[in-house]
Amino acid sequence: MALIPFVLTVVVAATVPFRDFYLWLVSEDSLVEWLQFLCLLGASIFLPLITIRLLSMGLKGMALLYGLVTLGVWFLTGEEISWGQRIFGWDTPEDMAAVNRQGETTVHNIRGVMELIPPAMLVASLYGVCAPLVWAAVGKRWRHLASMRLLVPPLCLVPAFLLAAGYRLFRLLVWPTPNYVISEYAEAMELSLYMGLALFCWFNLRLLRQPQLEPGARDARRRVHRRT
Numbered sequence: 001m002a003l004i005p006f007v008l009t010v011v012v013a014a015t016v017p018f019r020d021f022y023l024w025l026v027s028e029d030s031l032v033e034w035l036q037f038l039c040l041l042g043a044s045i046f047l048p049l050i051t052i053r054l055l056s057m058g059l060k061g062m063a064l065l066y067g068l069v070t071l072g073v074w075f076l077t078g079e080e081i082s083w084g085q086r087i088f089g090w091d092t093p094e095d096m097a098a099v100n101r102q103g104e105t106t107v108h109n110i111r112g113v114m115e116l117i118p119p120a121m122l123v124a125s126l127y128g129v130c131a132p133l134v135w136a137a138v139g140k141r142w143r144h145l146a147s148m149r150l151l152v153p154p155l156c157l158v159p160a161f162l163l164a165a166g167y168r169l170f171r172l173l174v175w176p177t178p179n180y181v182i183s184e185y186a187e188a189m190e191l192s193l194y195m196g197l198a199l200f201c202w203f204n205l206r207l208l209r210q211p212q213l214e215p216g217a218r219d220a221r222r223r224v225h226r227r228t
Contacts, residue, residue: 001199005160005192012188016181026187028102029086033187039194040077046201047073050150053208062147073197079108121193122168128153128161128196149207153200160196164189 012032015022026032047070054063081087082104092105101109108117135152153161167189171178 002156002159005163005195008195009163009188009192012185019181022181023184026184032191033080036187036191036194037077037080039191039198040073040080042198043073043194043201044070044077046198046205050201050205050208053205054150057208059147062150066150079106082106118168118171121190122165122172125161125165125168125193128193128200129158129165132158150204153196154203157196157199157203160192160199164193164196 012022012025015025024030047066051063051066051070054060054066078084083106085092085105090105092100092103096105096110097103099110100106101111101114107113131152132155136155167186171182171186175182
């Protein structure tokens with residue numbers, strides 16, 4: 001599982017010499033973007049199930065947090081396919097088209113909002129990298145708080161988040177104004193990030209379907225991960 005993001009990103013990079021195929025691969029409504037949507041759709045299904053399960057277990061604070069994340073991921077999923085605009089073909093309102101870089105009914109392509117997307121993805125990616133490593137190093141002191149495990153991705157997902165974080169740091173620190181080929185490679189990195197998110201949600205749903213998390217429960221997550 002840890003190798004899947006590397007394989008996907010290497011495969012996309014290997015198509016760069018074949019420019020037309022590469023640009024088709026990372027273009028709007030093509031293979032990589034639809035894989036992104038499927039990952040977000042999976043997370044959109046897993047997250048409300050996790051939230052409901054947490055409520056049934058009486059973990060209201062964690063359920064509230066997951067509920068907010070659910071709303072955010074639902075919104076992101078809709079944005080990823082322009083809320084179905086390119087599927088159903090409705091026109092963009094004039095006011096929206098005037099401020100939207102792609103002339104679509106989306107928020108993330110509005111001038112001013114676009115600049116916030118890369119930092120937000122960098123923060124999310126760095127969390128997915130750092131949280132598991134910190135938990136592995138010092139998490140023993142919090143193991144009595146079993147629900148805390150729901151906030152920490154398993155170590156096998158670190159590569160998925162690491163690739164996305166590495167790309168964003170490269171763009172920020174090394175090459176802030178790259179050429180079109182490199183800028184479009186962001187689609188492969190977003191796929192890596194969304195895949196990490198979807199698998200994280202899937203792991204947590206499996207964890208919650210094990211005997212209920214209780215204070216003092218030990219190594220429940222480790223058992224789940226070992227089986228997978």
